[in-house]
Amino acid sequence: NYDFTSWRADIKTCLLQAGLHNKDQTFLLAESQITSEEILDDVSQLIDSAELVNLYQGSDIEAIAQACTPSCHERSLEPSSSSIFKTYISRVRTHLHFALVLDPSSQCFLARMRRHPSLATGCTASWFDEWPPEALAACAEHHLRRTHGRLDGGGGGNMPQDPITEAGRAAVVGAM
Numbered sequence: 001n002y003d004f005t006s007w008r009a010d011i012k013t014c015l016l017q018a019g020l021h022n023k024d025q026t027f028l029l030a031e032s033q034i035t036s037e038e039i040l041d042d043v044s045q046l047i048d049s050a051e052l053v054n055l056y057q058g059s060d061i062e063a064i065a066q067a068c069t070p071s072c073h074e075r076s077l078e079p080s081s082s083s084i085f086k087t088y089i090s091r092v093r094t095h096l097h098f099a100l101v102l103d104p105s106s107q108c109f110l111a112r113m114r115r116h117p118s119l120a121t122g123c124t125a126s127w128f129d130e131w132p133p134e135a136l137a138a139c140a141e142h143h144l145r146r147t148h149g150r151l152d153g154g155g156g157g158n159m160p161q162d163p164i165t166e167a168g169r170a171a172v173v174g175a176m
Helices: 004-021 037-048 058-074 081-095 107-116 131-148 166-176
Strands: 025-030 096-101
Touching: 004 037, 004 058, 004 081, 004 096, 037 096, 037 107, 037 131, 058 081, 107 131
Parallel strands: 025 096
Antiparallel strands: none
């Protein structure tokens, strides 16, 4: 079982790789691994600020200072603890990414979105499920209106547009 202690150890490793070594990190977290809401509290906090309270120990702080002090000097910043940690957080923001695998049909999905707004506002949702034909048609029509101005091809753009035939429209809708 994946518990909060395992989560904290794993995310600390990823944060240190991203912040100390400028290594791109993607943390994949599946819904089955969210064994306590504290894990999502942490994810939300990381999305908002890229830092977690009480995560680092003395040796981690020394490693952060050693890795980030040269960057402070390069940017003509005083290597204070504040500027060193800001440099570290900036690196984490650049190099750490989350892939959350959540089931939108689960009973706790909406409650989690309400409790952790950054899961909705600070993330890009990718839906991996079959779309109903009406949704596909609406997306295709929206795209055609945006690129051609109108479904009949008139107006809307700076360049002359060829009219979109019904067969062309059906082909675009079918492709989506």
